[in-house]
Amino acid sequence: MKRLLSVLVLLFYLQGSFAQQINTPYQFPVKPNTPQWKFNSPEEMFNKCQIPVDVMNNLTTEALAKTCLNYPLFGLMNAYNTPQAGFNAVRKNFNGIDALFERKDAGSVLINIYKSMNPENVDKSWPLLNRESSVNHFEI
Numbered sequence: 001m002k003r004l005l006s007v008l009v010l011l012f013y014l015q016g017s018f019a020q021q022i023n024t025p026y027q028f029p030v031k032p033n034t035p036q037w038k039f040n041s042p043e044e045m046f047n048k049c050q051i052p053v054d055v056m057n058n059l060t061t062e063a064l065a066k067t068c069l070n071y072p073l074f075g076l077m078n079a080y081n082t083p084q085a086g087f088n089a090v091r092k093n094f095n096g097i098d099a100l101f102e103r104k105d106a107g108s109v110l111i112n113i114y115k116s117m118n119p120e121n122v123d124k125s126w127p128l129l130n131r132e133s134s135v136n137h138f139e140i
Helices: 004-019 042-048 061-069 074-079 083-093 095-103 106-116 126-137
Strands: none
Touching: 061 095, 061 106, 074 083, 074 106
C-alpha cells in the first residue's frame, strides 16, 4: 500500500513538472460591451473574470503580466480616491495579480512590457477610453 501511494505521488509530480507553458495571454471569456457581459451581482462579475488556476499556473510570466493588464475590470482602479486604493481593490478581487507577484521575474518582465509601450501612438482625438485601451491592452 505504501509503495502504491509513493508511485501515485510520483506520477502526479511528474505530470505537473511536464506541464506545457502557455506563452499567450489568457483570453477572458467575458468582456465589456459583449452580450456575455451581464451579471446578477458584483460577486458573479468578479467570479467570471478570474483566471482558471490550471491556466494561470501554466502561463509564462510575460503572458500572466499581459493577462493582468488585459483584466476586464482593470478600469475599476480609477474609481477610487487614490491609485493605491484602486489597485488594492482590484487586487482583492482578481487572482492574477497575487499570482504575478509570486513570480521572481515579474519586475523585469513588467519593465520590458512598459518599455515596449509607445504612448505617442495614441491619437489625441480618440475618446479617453480608446486611448487607454490602445496603450494598456495586449490582445493577441
